[in-house]
Amino acid sequence: MSASFFHDQFVDSIDQCRQLYVDKVVECFVASPSRLGMEADEFFAVVQDRFNCLVIKAFVETAESDLVLTPAEADLAKVLVEHLLDRQVKPRHVKENFRELATLAKQTSWGAAVEPMKWFEETAAYFEEVKSALLRIATIASRVDGSVRGETTAQLKMIRMQLDQHLPVVRSHSAESKPVNDASESTDVSDHSAATNSYQISQALIKVLSEQRESKRAAPMDASALESNETSPVQESATVIAQSNASDTDAETVADLTPQQRDELLRLGMAELENLIGIDAIRREVQTLINVCKLQQFRKEHSMPVSTVSLHMVFTGNPGTGKTTVARIVAKLFGAIGVIRRGHLIETDRSGLVAEFQGQTGPKTNAKIDEAIDGVLFVDEAYSLAPENQSDSYGLEAIQTLLKRMEDDRDRLIVILAGYPKPMETLMKSNPGLSSRFSRRCHFPDYDETELAGIFDVLAQKHHYHMTDDFRSTFLKQIRTAVATKDEHFGNGRMVRNLYECAIRNMANRVVESAELTPELLSTFQAEDLSEWIEGESV
Structure with a gap:
């Protein structure tokens, strides 16, 4: 087996892991940047540092399990460092600094390395794929020199056990996007030892490049930049969205997209919608909505009368039919054409709107709506707000608060209610205010x-x-x-x-x-x- 094969497979596995780890966590943060109490730059730096640490740890703990780093493994270490830095480095600079990287990675626990994946419930859906990508990284490291010792096989099993412990199989997921740890637990996003080790790993990576420079040594840089003067597109996106929460004035300045950027975002969103299977009727409905909104915008630009178009929707269908996925795309599309300024989606359910004690539901519902302002609020299992044949004053209060905010913020908020078909029909009939404001219904049939x-x-x-x-x-x-x-x-x-x-x-x-x-x-x-x-x- 050629070395290039192992190197290509290794790089592909790292890229797959990055897409499932960094990109998914950042997507959740962009949707709700205030949830973790971190600034965007700090958040992205922590996530990138932990990812670097995780990948290096998977490699090191496998390659060094037999206490010998072979030449083939050393070459793979160079591939790893170059790929994390996204540029070539000289072998001697990798060799001189890799020991420091290895030591820091081994000192960081598996739990700390994967911790950002657990900050948001939505990322739990990708645990198995992240573990698979990491095990591929470790497996390639174990076989790159052509032989596998018993110690290495045992270490691979140990890595699997550690990953299963810290990223367990999740049987069901709440619709609400929130940190896995609830208020009664401390969401330790800044564990001192883990943060220090992962930060030092990024500094050590930077050191590899700084020592390679033949010209004068560059000025010290933040580790999160990974020795690049260009901002990562993902980091830039996270920063812009987070800053948009600062104030209305700032949001209008930093979140505006050029017409070309909006066209590209619209194209990408429509491509996502087109690639979904089995939702032809939904696709046509969304396209019609987009066309209606664009028509109203054209009429407004030409000083013609415009009609008020309700964009609030009800999505009905059984679990797994694509309701949440389409809601995310719809938010992106409405943001692209300028109907809503941010184009983000906030997902919740009854637990995110209704409080346990009297007088707390209104403020709790308002707080969730505030997160969704200039975007889309997606309420899953919305029928649970008004259970059939039950008196529920708290659920009714949440509904009334939602209806009032829909009126008060009608130009800044789109609401999508979702759930099983029959209970949702009962909900709509139970409240005239709901049925009048949610006249647009989209049914998601079961897949064949x-x-x-x-x-x-x-x-x-x-x-x-x-x-x-x-x-x-x-x-x-x-x-x-x-x-x-x-x-x-x-x-x-x-x-x-x-x-x-x-x-x-x-x-x-x-x-x-x-x-x-x-x-x-x-x-x-x-x-x-x-x-x-x-x-x-x-x-």
Whole structure:
């Protein structure tokens, strides 16, 4: 097996891990920048530092498990450092500083390294994929020199156990985007030892480059910059959105996009919508809404009368039919055309609006709405605010507060209510104020067998996985059985993601035991990778 193969696979795995770790955490922060109490620059620096630490730790603890760093492993270390820095460095500068990197990485716990993934509930959906990418990094490191010792195999299993402990399988997720730790627990986003170690790792990476320079030594830089004078697009996005909370004046200054940027954002959002499976009617409805909004904007620009268009919506459908995904895209699209200034989505449910004690629900609901101002508020399982045949003054107070704010902030707030079809219909009939303000309804039907298989194909292709014929046959059989026995709680796309994550998890365990690493081994699902999947337990 050529060294270039290992290097390419190694880099691909790092990139996949970064997309699932850094990008997803930053997306949650951008949607609600005030939630963690951190400035955007500080937040991005911490997340980037922890990611660097995590990847280096996965490599070091595997490569050094047999107490010997071979030449092939040293070459891979150079690839790792160069990829984290996004530029080439001389071997001697890597060699001179890698020991410091290794020491700091080993001193940082696995829990601290993956901690940012646990700050927001939404990122729990990506735990298995992050673990899979990290195990691929470790597995490549274990096999790059062509031999695997018993100590290394044991270490791979230990890494898997550590990752499972700190990023456990999540059976169900709340719709609300919030830190996993609730108010009764301390969300320690600035653990001193972990922050110090990960910061020092970034400083050590910078040191590799600063020593390489043949010209005069550059002025000291913040570690979060990773020796780059250019701001990362993700960091820039996080900074702009976070700053937009400072004041209305500042928001209008820093959050404005050029017409070209808006066109590009609109194009990307429509492409996301187009790529979703099984929602043709929803896609047409969203496109119509966009066209109506653009028409009103054109008329306004030409001093013509404009009509008030209600953009509040009700999404009905069973779990996993794409309601939340479409809501996020809709927020992005409305932001792109300037209907709302920020274009972010705040997800919540009853627990995010209703308080436990009298007099607290109004302020709690208002606080959640404040987070969504200039964006979209998505209320999942909205029918729980007015349970059928039950007297619920707190839920009613939340509804009345929401309706009042929808009127007071009608130019700055879009609300989407979501839930099962029948309970949502009951909710709409129970309150004239709701039915009059939410006249636009979008139903998300269950996926059929072909669509569910297509969703799995999209997930697999996105991360460069392939299937054997036996795997596909077993997979389709599982899907047919699930569809034939489904009820209103059928998981739909969520069930497919659970199945996909199970296959990744089992593949990782299988690869750890393999004697030889090949491209096929790293990217091919076997039928046995579905052996432990039980739909009823996974959903």
